[in-house]
Amino acid sequence: MKRFLWAALLATAIAPITAEAGPIDQACMASNQKQKSWALCRCIQDVANQTLSRADQRRAAKFFQDPHKAQEIRQSDSRTHEKFWLRYKEFGAAASATCK
Template identity: 55%
Template sequence: MKFLTNTALVLALAAPLSVMSAPSAEAGSTIERACLKSNRRAASKPLCDCIQRVADQMLTRKEQKMAAKFFTDPHRAQEIRQSDRAGHEEFWKRYKAFGQSAGNICQ
């Protein structure tokens, strides 16, 4: 049951919510902080830290900041996902891949 709860949290936090370059090892803990501040029961320091480590490997600092905002403004995720801007489309592809990876790794 804990596995399912953690997997659901990872997917909710890291994957699309309706759903740019090289990774940044110095990205800090933007995603981790947003994860811990979320009001999801399964959010824990180890899980959120794992999600952050995946984010550090797959998303730039700028992308992490954008993704972290989805925790407090889920509608923004929909706006980005449905945007016609090429930059948003590229971000969304990386964000989906990040969510899938985090879901597989952070269980």
Template identity: 50%
Template sequence: MKKFNPAAAVAVACFLWAGSAAAGPVETACLKSGSSAANPALCGCIQQVADMTLSGDDQKMAARLIKNPDKAQEIRTSDNARHEAFWLRYKSFGEAAETFCAQG
């Protein structure tokens, strides 16, 4: 009889949970962007980077920018301190996503 391995059980549970998790706002916006490069693997990777680098509110704003690029220009050029701070975080997120999700 095999012994119960709690570490293996946790690993399997995490794998199953991660695979069934609902798409986040950035992933959803990416998939709906109409970009020819958008695919589930790439958009999922970008969401993972967003999860590591952006707050929930920042992810919602990033998703709005993906859906509406004109809004990105508005935020980027805004004199609003909150917009300026967000833009710096968004720019860092974009650089990280480009590095981690590059498709060879």
């Protein structure tokens, strides 16, 4: 019984930490930026959670590996890309204002 209680306690203690990592946070931490910071990446992910859908987050996370993808989407004639870009700009502005 004690083992079960310890396992349950450990699971609840670890679950919030592992569940918080989202696509933006993971891409941020994996990027080769010299000044990457866990706190900054976490803040950016928090803003993404408030402003972008999960699908938008996955799309935006790809910009960390290939910044040119952002330019392609920004210049695209696709209505879907145009709507995404507007949401992404709002996310960027909110992240810039929040995560210093």
